[in-house]
Amino acid sequence: MKAEIIAVGTELLVGDIVNTNAQFIARELFSLGIDVFYQTVVGDNPKRLTEAIEHAFSRADLVIFSGGLGPTEDDLTKETVSAYFGVPLLFHEEIWTQIRTYLKDACPESNRKQACIPQGGRILSNYCGTAPGVIVEQGDKIAILLPGPPRELMPMFTKQVIPYLEEKSAFVMRSKILRLFGIGEARVGEELADLMACANPTVAPYAKDYEVILRIAAKAENGDAADVMIEQMEQKIRNRIGEYVYGYGEETMAKTTGMLLLSKGLTVACAESCTAGLLTGALGDIPGISAVLQESIVTYSNEAKIKYLGVSPDTLRTYGAVSRETAEEMARGIQAKTGAHIGISVTGIAGPDGGTAEKPVGLVYVGVCYQDCVTIRALQLKGDRLQVRQSAVMHALDEVRCRILAQEG
C-alpha cells in the first residue's frame, strides 16, 4: 500500500505553524510498513486542494488529510473530498447532538457543517474536539480525514486509524521506545546499522536533545507475535549498547530518576550553581515528588556556597568554584544541611563568557553524595548556554540514577 499525506491549511503555507502532524503520521505509517513517497501542504482553497487530491490518488492508494474540518468558511476538506469521490455530504443528527453537548450548547450554527459526513464514510470520534474524522473508501482508494489540531489528531489516529489500517492489512503493529543516554546518535547508527536496515521489525532513531530515542516497531499476525519480535530486537540492541538504555516510552530521565527516588523513599536536595534551578525544576515536574523533595538551594555566588553549604573559602580560592573539590563540598554540604538521603551538586561554566584555557566553556562538575560517599562526574559539555545547563541536568539525574541502581545491584 502506498500512502500520501496532505496537510490542509493556509496557516501552514504562510509559516504560522510548523507541520508536526505530517511527522506524526509519517512515523506511524513507517512503523505500519506503509510507504510514503510524498507529503503535500496546500491551503484552504478548493481548486488547489482538488488538484492535490487528484495528483495524490494518481500515485497512491491511501491519502491521509489533516486540517480543514473546522466550522468556518475556510474549512473545506470534507466538501472537496466528497466532490472528488462524487458523493454527497449527509447531515448526521447524532453527531450534531454530540457537538452541542461538547460545546455545552454555546454552539453556533456554523458548527452544523461539522456534523456532515460524506455518504458511506466511516466516522472517527474526536475525543478532544468537535470535528469527527472520516474514512472514505471507493474502489481501491482510501481517504482518511483528520482534524488539524495535533491534540485531536493524535489520539484519533492512535485509537482508531491504526486499528483500521491493521485490519486492512490483516496484521497488527506494536511498538516500543527505548531511551538511551551517554551515547551519540552517530555511534548508535554505527553499532546498529544492520538492525536499522531491517524491514520488520523496524528500528528508527528520533532526534532528541541530549539523548537518543529508538523506536522498535513490529508487524505480525497478532499482538503476541509482534511483541515477541520486539523483545528479540530489543535484546539484540541491548547486547550491543544496553548499558546506555535508561528507560522506555515517555519515561524521561527526570521521570525515571524521580520515580526511582519515590519508589525507594530516598529524599533528595540539590545545590545548583550554573543550572540555577533547572535541575530541581526538572524533578519538580514529577507529580508526587514532594514526598522526596523538600528544599533545594541555588548557590549562584561563591558567598552563597559558603553561607548555605559550608564550602570552604580556601577550597574556592585554591581550586575555584568550578572544580571537583568544590562540587564535592557542595554535595556534602547540601546533604548535611538538609538531611536528605542524597545531595546533588552542579557547578560549571555555561558560557558564552567565563571560559579560560584551563577551564573552558562547557566544563561542568556534577557531584552526588549518597551514603556518605561522593562521586563526581567531570564533564565537557557542548552547545550554547542553555544547552550546557540542560545537558548538565541530564547528567546529574543520570548520576543519581546510576548511584541508586549500583547500590541495589
Place this chain on the structure above:
Amino acid sequence: MKAEIIAVGTELLVGDIVNTNAQFIARELFSLGIDVFYQTVVGDNPKRLTEAIEHAFSRADLVIFSGGLGPTEDDLTKETVSAYFGVPLLFHEEIWTQIRTYLKDACPESNRKQACIPQGGRILSNYCGTAPGVIVEQGDKIAILLPGPPRELMPMFTKQVIPYLEEKSAFVMRSKILRLFGIGEARVGEELADLMACANPTVAPYAKDYEVILRIAAKAENGDAADVMIEQMEQKIRNRIGEYVYGYGEETMAKTTGMLLLSKGLTVACAESCTAGLLTGALGDIPGISAVLQESIVTYSNEAKIKYLGVSPDTLRTYGAVSRETAEEMARGIQAKTGAHIGISVTGIAGPDGGTAEKPVGLVYVGVCYQDCVTIRALQLKGDRLQVRQSAVMHALDEVRCRILAQEG
C-alpha cells in the same frame, strides 16, 4: 511571483524529523509578499524528485529546495535540478578549497561533490557547514537550493536569499517582531482583524506558549520607507493593545526582565514552591546575570518555608501554603534573608493532583517584594503540570518587570 517549497529528504518522509525549514521559508516568503500555494516533501529519489520539480514549475516561477546537498550517495538535489534544467554540474576548485579548510583537511573525497555547482548557478556561501547553496535561473524559472540543516539554511536565506529576492522585485523587506504577554491570541485576532488583513505591511501572529508574537513586515522601495511603514503599523497596534507589548525580537520575558535588573543594578532572589527552580533557572539563562543573582531557594515543603523564609506556621495553618498571605510572607522572607533588592515568591497547585473546590489545580500566587512593598498576582492558570509552572514563571517575571517600570514612571 508564485513560489513552491520542496523539502528533500527521506528522514522527513518517515517522520524522523519535523519540517521546520518549510515553516521558516514560508514565513519569509509571506513577509516578502511572495505567494506560496503548495509545499512538498519528497525523498532522496531522483525520479520522484524530478516529478516534483516538473509539477512545481508547471504552477510556479520560483521553487525553493531544502536538503539533499550533502556528501553522501543519497544527496541528489543538485544533480536532479541540473538535469531538469539541462545544464552540467561543474567542479569549482575554490569551493573545494573552502570545504577542505572548513573540515580542516579531515575531508573525505565524498565531499568533492559538494564543490560541484550547476553551470551558470549563483553560489550561496554556507556560514556553518560545507554545502554551498545555489541559485539557478533559466528563462522565468528560478530554483534556489539550500542545505537541509536549519542552522545552515536560515543564515544563508536571511543573508543572501532575501537580498536576492528583494533585488528581483525591486523592493526591500523589513520586519519587526512585537512580543505580547497577558492577552490571548483570539483577542489579539479580534482587536487587530483589519490590520491583519492588510497586504503591505503584513501583520502575522506566531503561535507561542504563554505569549503572543506578532511580526510586522513591510515591502518598500528602500529600507527607510519600509521602516516608516513598520513604525506606523506598530503605532496602530500599540494604540489598541500596547499595554500588552513587553518586548521586541528575540527578547524573551526572561531576557527582558533580566536585562532590566542588570541595567538598574537591582539584585533579585526567588523563593519558589511549585515552580521548583524554573523561575531562577529562567533568569540563569541570561549571560552576566550573576551580577544581580546570588542565591535562590526552592522551599517546596511547608517546613522549608518556615525554616528558610520565616513564614509563620500560623499563616500556613490558617490560609494554607497556596494563599496570598503565604506568598506575601515568602516574598518578604526571601528579600529579608538575602538582602536582595527584589524578592520573588511563587506558590501554587501545579496539578494534576492537589486541587480542591476552593483551591483548584492552576491556582498560583506570585509575590514581588520591592522597596518594602509586596504586590501579589492571584492567577488561575491553564494546562498540565509543566504548563502551569512555566506560565507561573512568565507571570512572576512580568510582575517584576512591571514593578520596576512602575517605579520609573
